[in-house]
Amino acid sequence: MRKAWNTDATKFYLLISPWIIGFLVFIAGPMLASVVISLTEWSLLRDPVFVGLDNYRNLFRDSRFTQSLRVTARYTLISVPIKILLALIIAMLLDRIKYFRNALRTVFYLPSVVSGVAVVVLWIWMFNPEIGLINYLLGLVGIPGPRWLYDPNWALEALIIMSFWGIGREIVIFLAALQGVPDRLREAAMIDGANSLQVIRNVTIPMISPAIFFNVVMDMISSFQVFTDAYVATEGGPLGATRVTVLYLYQQAFQQLRMGYASAIAWILFFIILFFTLLVFKSSSLWVYYESEVKGGA
Amino acid sequence: MKGRNVRIVAVSLALMLVPVTALLAGGAQEEAVEEDGRKSHLTVTTWETTRGLDDQRLIAEMFQERNPDVTVDVVSPPGNYVERILTQTAGGNPPDVFQIGDVDVRRFGGEGRLVDLNSFIEADPDFDVDDFFGGAFEYGNVGGQQLALPKDYSPLVMFYNRGHFDEAGLDYPDETWHWDDLVEATQTIVDQGLSRYGITFGNLLEDRHIEPFIWANNGAFSNDDGTQMTGYLDSPDTIEAMERIASLVFDRELTPDVSAAEALGGPRQLFYDGNTSVLFWGVWHMEAMDEAGIDFGTAVLPKMERHASVLFWAGYSMFDAVEDRDTAWSLLKHYVSTDAQEIMGETRMTPNRHAAERLGQLDDPRMSTAYELADYAEVPFGLKGAAQANAVPDLNEAFERIFLQQADIAETLRDTARAIEAEHLNQ
Numbered sequence: 001m002r003k004a005w006n007t008d009a010t011k012f013y014l015l016i017s018p019w020i021i022g023f024l025v026f027i028a029g030p031m032l033a034s035v036v037i038s039l040t041e042w043s044l045l046r047d048p049v050f051v052g053l054d055n056y057r058n059l060f061r062d063s064r065f066t067q068s069l070r071v072t073a074r075y076t077l078i079s080v081p082i083k084i085l086l087a088l089i090i091a092m093l094l095d096r097i098k099y100f101r102n103a104l105r106t107v108f109y110l111p112s113v114v115s116g117v118a119v120v121v122l123w124i125w126m127f128n129p130e131i132g133l134i135n136y137l138l139g140l141v142g143i144p145g146p147r148w149l150y151d152p153n154w155a156l157e158a159l160i161i162m163s164f165w166g167i168g169r170e171i172v173i174f175l176a177a178l179q180g181v182p183d184r185l186r187e188a189a190m191i192d193g194a195n196s197l198q199v200i201r202n203v204t205i206p207m208i209s210p211a212i213f214f215n216v217v218m219d220m221i222s223s224f225q226v227f228t229d230a231y232v233a234t235e236g237g238p239l240g241a242t243r244v245t246v247l248y249l250y251q252q253a254f255q256q257l258r259m260g261y262a263s264a265i266a267w268i269l270f271f272i273i274l275f276f277t278l279l280v281f282k283s284s285s286l287w288v289y290y291e292s293e294v295k296g297g298a
Numbered sequence: 299m300k301g302r303n304v305r306i307v308a309v310s311l312a313l314m315l316v317p318v319t320a321l322l323a324g325g326a327q328e329e330a331v332e333e334d335g336r337k338s339h340l341t342v343t344t345w346e347t348t349r350g351l352d353d354q355r356l357i358a359e360m361f362q363e364r365n366p367d368v369t370v371d372v373v374s375p376p377g378n379y380v381e382r383i384l385t386q387t388a389g390g391n392p393p394d395v396f397q398i399g400d401v402d403v404r405r406f407g408g409e410g411r412l413v414d415l416n417s418f419i420e421a422d423p424d425f426d427v428d429d430f431f432g433g434a435f436e437y438g439n440v441g442g443q444q445l446a447l448p449k450d451y452s453p454l455v456m457f458y459n460r461g462h463f464d465e466a467g468l469d470y471p472d473e474t475w476h477w478d479d480l481v482e483a484t485q486t487i488v489d490q491g492l493s494r495y496g497i498t499f500g501n502l503l504e505d506r507h508i509e510p511f512i513w514a515n516n517g518a519f520s521n522d523d524g525t526q527m528t529g530y531l532d533s534p535d536t537i538e539a540m541e542r543i544a545s546l547v548f549d550r551e552l553t554p555d556v557s558a559a560e561a562l563g564g565p566r567q568l569f570y571d572g573n574t575s576v577l578f579w580g581v582w583h584m585e586a587m588d589e590a591g592i593d594f595g596t597a598v599l600p601k602m603e604r605h606a607s608v609l610f611w612a613g614y615s616m617f618d619a620v621e622d623r624d625t626a627w628s629l630l631k632h633y634v635s636t637d638a639q640e641i642m643g644e645t646r647m648t649p650n651r652h653a654a655e656r657l658g659q660l661d662d663p664r665m666s667t668a669y670e671l672a673d674y675a676e677v678p679f680g681l682k683g684a685a686q687a688n689a690v691p692d693l694n695e696a697f698e699r700i701f702l703q704q705a706d707i708a709e710t711l712r713d714t715a716r717a718i719e720a721e722h723l724n725q
Contacts, residue, residue, distance in 0.1 A: 043409050044384040044385070044387060044388040045387055045388075045406060045409040045411045046409050046410070046411070128557065128560060128561050129557045129561070130557060130561035131561045147557055147702075149557075150555075150556060150702050151702070152702070152703065237695075238702050238703075239699065239702075239703075240695070251691075254378070254380065254381050254384065255691070256688055257384070257409075259388075
């Protein structure tokens with residue numbers, strides 16, 4: 001007879017306990033604390049003062065906050081679809097080639113493991129209007145490049161282009177999904193007279209739709225939370241053109257010493273992300289195809 | 299199989315024990331400090347690294363030798379310094395004596411967390427305010443409370459490349475020079491192909507690098523107490539001074555715009571590489587300039603209607619949570635003493651008059667100009683209070699509009715004055 005503690009359940013909880021402790025101490029605890037902090041005025045230097053919902057009320061009168069939401073929304077709306085499309089195209093090309101696939105996969109993934117700050121510094125030089133590589137290349141084809149990070153009309157676009165640097169993660173996920181699509185399905189479609197585009201549209205895309213769904217959700221969440229690029233490259237400038245919401249949160253917390261206000265921003269952002277994530281989840285029944293569900297239903 | 303399970307459980311237990319062990323070890327270390335027989339233990343927190351940190355440790359050792367019943371730890375936290383101080387404080391473990399910038403003296407002081415040192419100064423017969431250069435000492439005074447003692451400082455100085463002036467056959471700039479003289483001279487240098495640019499500002503988008511030139515034209519960002527900007531930021535004198543600077547960038551192209559300066563490595567590098575004849579910045583760059591082998595001189599900023607400059611300043615404050623304030627005062631006083639400042643002043647300007655004399659800085663023509671310029675320094679808008687400090691990012695957006703978008707200067711300054719008053723000053 002096994003002792004009461006020597007069960008699979010005990011072992012499971014014991015093994016997972018480091019994560020549970022970490023989650024409770026470093027994530028759930030601070031999250032709950034930030035709810036309380038968001039109801040206070042707190043500079044970190046003095047004891048917090050309870051102000052009820054004032055921080056939330058003030059947020060909606062704060063033109064900089066609404067501007068930061070607009071900037072973040074624009075960043076997400078433009079960057080996520082392009083990243084998904086680019087990653088998908090590259091993954092499909094990699095899936096087609098026979099040689100050096102693994103090497104190329106590594107090459108495309110490598111930028112994702114480089115430190116964020118180092119990458120941003122690199123891009124700052126690439127975007128330099130005077131000596132940057134990008135304007136040099138544009139100049140070769142007769143296009144006068146913009147002033148990028150120094151131009152309020154182009155700075156956010158520069159950050160969006162920067163974000164494409166890290167599509168290696170999406171590529172690897174798409175590639176794995178593509179390699180899981182059975183050849184017999186493509187062959188059957190071609191025998192039925194489908195051309196390449198029709199095969200991609202009607203066979204490949206539906207078969208890898210769970211991977212697309214996963215990448216869309218993850219990219220959307222991470223782009224709503226973008227911080228490092230704007231913090232290092234522009235500090236939110238010029239003229240607030242790249243002041244994304246998390247950067248504004250940081251500035252309120254540590255530069256203006258308004259920790260309660262910053263916590264309120266964090267919660268508003270949390271609910272915005274939650275809303276759009278649920279929206280994507282809800283819509284998934286319309287466009288995400290799970291083979292197991294069909295099999296189970298049959 | 300059973301043995302394998304036991305191993306897995308043992309490993310997971312060990313993983314869980316790691317943080318617990320670390321916490322216990324931390325506690326043991328604290329105890330060790332208290333058991334070494336010394337009565338008092340203080341920390342000095344600084345943002346300095348490398349040479350600056352070594353100097354501060356040396357000064358702490360000197361203090362411990364003179365005060366064997368006190369231990370001093372000099373701490374240089376990694377990452378963003380102010381964030382660390384804030385989170386340390388929020389976590390109930392504020393620093394004792396700590397290095398502080400001039401803006402944060404106002405912010406931390408505004409929250410009432412810094413000890414007013416006036417009572418210590420008045421009661422201490424060994425401490426003489428006259429040992430310090432007036433302007434440097436005053437920067438630590440907020441509303442009559444002495445919230446910090448000066449550590450080091452620098453006025454905004456004009457560095458000029460002597461080689462460029464020699465080759466162009468021009469006299470070196472001095473205190474008689476008007477703004478127009480400087481523009482004319484540097485234009486000559488650029489026209490002769492001796493330098494790509496004539497005049498480079500430390501940062502065209504930052505209030506403190508612009509404000510002295512506004513004062514020099516009898517303009518101002520605000521009234522004396524910083525509570526009103528309309529009529530000051532948008533006054534004809536302020537607008538005229540801004541137009542003079544903007545014309546250097548956009549009309550004469552004597553001054554690189556922000557992106558051009560960055561493309562060439564930044565304002566400092568422009569001067570190092572001989573790409574600009576004049577640079578407005580602080581004296582802490584002098585050591586590196588000497589190491590780079592540049593033949594340079596320093597001069598007071600050129601006048602328009604009068605001379606003006608501004609200080610960049612750092613000090614030491616005492617946090618109000620310190621229990622043994624008398625010992626903390628002794629430590630604070632020691633850090634700004636002549637002996638300590640002689641160590642720190644080897645690489646920078648010292649606020650301590652006697653240390654400056656001992657180091658021969660007042661006889662060094664380049665350094666003495668900086669001390670002379672400090673007398674022209676005025677209190678910038680961002681140091682007139684916590685609300686003004688918080689308004690500085692909005693003020694700097696006006697400079698972004700002017701220098702990045704070539705926005706209309708008068709209109710931009712007028713709108714900025716109104717917006718800052720509404721958002722920050724009339725609350």
